[in-house]
Amino acid sequence: MTQALTRPRRYDLESFARATGLHPELVRRFVALGLLDATRDAAGGLWFSPAQLAAAARIRRLRAGLSLNYAALGVVVDLLDRVAELEAALRTAHTTARRTGGTPWIRND
């Protein structure tokens, strides 16, 4: 896994565009639409965390598979994240309920 070892901690616009296969201008547009998170350095250059690679891949899959426009994608991505969060919370709540409900400790047999 030499790839993992050499993977940079963050990407500039050019290397991010290369890694995702997107045109740098499209990457810029994704950032403007709030679809990707990027930080800006003093010179105004964009920097991306490695997690944004997966985010960019998800955006492209959703767009290709569901024919969504970029504005709608923002809503979909936000909702998907919220659903995941709520599902995780629900699972925890179920476990807690199971725990406090408990099993009857005396069997009437």
Add this chain to the structure above:
Amino acid sequence: MADRRDFYEVLGVSRDASPDEIQRAYRKLARTYHPDVNKDPGAEARFQEIAEAYDVLSDPDTRRRYDAFGHDFRQVPEDVDPETWARARAGASASGRGRGRAGAGAGPRVWSTGGFGDQGVDVEDLFGDLFGGMGGFGAGRRRGWGSIQGADQEVELELSVEEAYHGGRRWLSISGPSGPRSIEVDIPPGVVDGQRIRLGGQGGQGTGGAQAGDLYLVVRIAPHPRYRVEGRDLHVDLPLAPWEAALGTSVVVDTPGGEAKVRVPPGTSSGRRLRLRGRGLPHPRGRAGDLFADVRIVVPPKLTDRERELFEELARTSTFDPRRRQ
């Protein structure tokens, strides 16, 4: 792929469905099985199947050819009559496939007169179909996605308390686009409910040579008849006879790591929680959980004469009133 499902069946529409119905069915299914909406590994294969079916059935021309020739329609030259084709296939079933593949020149060249191809041969269509519908939608377009990393997937992994305690090796069967595959998972000792085990590169397939997504195993600890799990702590009920609780005793309790001795101090009432430090679920990089034995006082459901006699004597002698207000 000999056992491919009928495209109409994949989309759940009848063979005479209107283009509108086909599109509606596709949109609905795509929303359900899109790999970013549905984290189940089985959804990826379903989605690919759905996209391919829609790719073919959404274009009136490829749909007509699919109706006539079935799944092999891309191998059939543009100007072939369905009936001739069917006869040719029946006659030379062993070599029929290879002949069809050789292209328009090699196939039986019969001008169709029926409803399916009155326009004659369109060169663009011919090449488009021969080369897998490059200009098409869905499957063709998916190839046009370029290189995109695959989606992450999630699978629930139910473990017993004992498995969570000891860890170990498990074989999981994960469904994927090329059928179910078996993966070996090393479960570290001391996993907890809700913990996510990441298997890098075992998720959805990437397109265009991009890397696959990750597969996450979400640990679920199955309800246990004796243990209640709270993080790394375990709770068990400790039933005691009234005299054991009053006089104190030492009892043996089962724990996932073997038997443990619990000292019950004299004067223990129901609800008291006795802690066995570090006898809960282990922690790979920290302090193990504790095991709590919750005391419940249990009386004999039926008393023998002698027991009744002794309890009656105790009742007469004792001045203890558990309901006295302080």
